Amino acid sequence: MTLLAGIHHVAVIASDYARSRDFYTRILGLQVIAENHRPQRDSWKLDLRLPDGSQLELFSFPDPPARPSRPEARGLRHLAFRVDALDAVVAHLQSEGVACEPIRVDEYTGRRFTFFADPDDLPLELYETA
The missing domain is CATH 3.10.180.10 (2,3-Dihydroxybiphenyl 1,2-Dioxygenase, domain 1)
Structure with a gap:
């Protein structure tokens, strides 16, 4: 029995929402599904679709901490x-x-x-x- 059917979405938190929105939509060509501002969190959430139906969620939060990514840090x-x-x-x-x-x-x-x-x-x- 296969439990997982595929990846639905990947979530990314941006330090500069407008710059990342431009990168993922204009440069990479992902299609906007929905864009919502969440005032209680001072946060944006942008749902993007790839041609195969998988999705990327782009978030903004005030002053998100940096995440180490190189060299070979634990995690994604x-x-x-x-x-x-x-x-x-x-x-x-x-x-x-x-x-x-x-x-x-x-x-x-x-x-x-x-x-x-x-x-x-x-x-x-x-x-x-x-």
Whole structure:
């Protein structure tokens, strides 16, 4: 019996909501599902959809503490996005001023991948599946 059917969403807390909103919607092209301000928490919540139906929730909170991410801190290591044409996505990101690491090949699957970062330096991966 399979208990889990898939990933519904990943939640990200941004230090600069407007900058991260622009990054995830305009640069990465995620579709806005809903956007709500929660005045009791002085917080924004933005629900975003990827083409496969999975979602990313973008939150803002006043003065969120920094989270260590490198080198290899405990916890979530990175968020990987599946792409069909890695070179085209990397070219798009670079045209928007987003730095990408050199493309590597997964030694176990033979698939190509690279890493880049969101505005809060959250490590993101592009993993070519086509």
